[in-house]
Amino acid sequence: MALHIKALNNDTSFLLTFIPSICPAEQKFPETFPGAFTILIDPIVPLKIDDVDPKPSSCISSLNDIAEPDAILISQTLPDHCHEESLCQLSPHIQSMIVGEPNAIKKVKRWKHFDLGNMYALRRYKNGRKDTLFRVELPPPSPLAGSVHNAIGITYREPGSVLSRSRAMTGAPPSSRASSAKPMSSISSDMTFATTAASNPEPTLSVLYSPYGVSFDVVQPWILGHLVPESALPLVAMLHSTTVVDAPWYSGGNISTGYPGGFELARRLMPTTWIAANDRHNVLSATAKKVVRKDFDVTDAQMQLWNELAAKNVERKPKILRLNPGETLRVDRLTAEAIVKAMTRNTKEEEKIANPEEHTTTDHEELQ
Template structure:
């Protein structure tokens, strides 16, 4: 029986540091990163040292549980892409990132504020560090695209896309999401001529003049209908939003890019379970937690909802003195999903809720 393509999500620190391994259909599961067409993404690495904002008097955080590695040099392979979701040190951690060689060949993508901070270190080669533009519906230039060459000349190229979806008027600069899609290179045998391959063209972008084409028509304003399967392999998709964001921010991306790429159901949602609140004069909501994820997961038919940014940390300092945390366990999130109504209830029943400790991984097969 053929092995379907897969996404392996490994937690490095039990919080927001993840290694995402996308593997094509013909890759052996035992060594997904070694096969042509595989793609690895390192997300928000924080492995060593504390996270300090301004100074230890203001905010000082340390991880209570040990990460599964002590250095990024312990990763089996150099990641193809490093994604930095914000400039705060628990996401953009200088001591950890600078464990990588200045000649590291990994592409680094991040928010403009994160990239500005990384460039100030003068550690990485400037041509490998890029700020993501804000996603704009129907503007393909707002999507960062990486071509994946096929293993053989007769194959078709694959593609990885990364999009930044920031909330409007967010004074904290915390509430946004990152959309990732992976379409593997293809080698397709011709049914009419055994031994010969078909070269499949890359999916054309959706027409900007047809926002209500058949593949984006919804039965109601709150429902997204995935595109029907066609003759190409399905696309894997990830939404990473550690602090949460309103679904209305995600909707344009889902109805245009995810639908046109045949990337729904969403393969994995990486989103916090816990709600974190500060007084309004300290930014207000820090993490939307389960209530926010309960709107996103069923709407995008998520196959897995994986906890992000919920690790128990030793937080000290003036900034965290007034912080209030509402914690939700896996079973509680499952029960909340079960209480959904209508189409959301049916979609939620398919979502697997997962919490990963450092070193644990979760594999999702798709395609």
């Protein structure tokens, strides 16, 4: 099982493709493989916004240059995330689910371009509240297909051998793709995609997308209420800025938490990879002269992260990468599993140190 992360521009437009383990690594178009699930994030193609620095480039000239995604995720109402010119390149009849922050969905609805029945405003996730979770069940790729966990947190579990039956869940919208050959997927209101567990579940891949940064306290309910029960830690990828952007207090104060905010999340969530996002000059011209920026070179940020983790006696080393437009990174399931095993070993060693009397053995036990 693997995740492909493709940067469509050098800002915050990404295409995530979750791929089952049976998909050959040399598959030219993995998004078409049965059981794959694609999410298009904050698409801006081509990237031309009057009040935003025009430096960023795009690897495609139109959203029609890529296959229709399973879901389109809109995280903000700002024009560099919710871009009418780009989204309206798509046909009004697309079957992709359009999901996102409530005000962003309201904005898209005002365009009167897409089917309103295919648009979903995501409520803030509350731990233990099933009414903040709703699911969309799609036909499986085969009679033996299982579940795909697609829980801005995203989780994915490749199809198993038992089809989950969760259609009756409160608040579940009707299926919108009767003819799709995709596996079952679902959306949770903490901006995650998730499904119920199948027997002998495969490890779950998890992604956190936070273009401007967020405090750990905000994502903690999602971690405890969803990632921990689904055994979806550590994250395989975190999409987060490295550049700190501060505006005057009367203009809203901090705009992007950058590396310091990302470090706190990385320290707690230990992502396999940290993809730098939203690091371009994206400050509105009206306030640009009063904004203070602090840029972190990816290589310098990488070393600083590792040094700070080492100072806290953390052995794991997340990688920080910046993808150029058109570049694709494959994050393998095995990479995440290796970290999970390392975490388990470290935990056991810590227990031995903390409670040596509970972990002592006799000579006979050692011989066995």
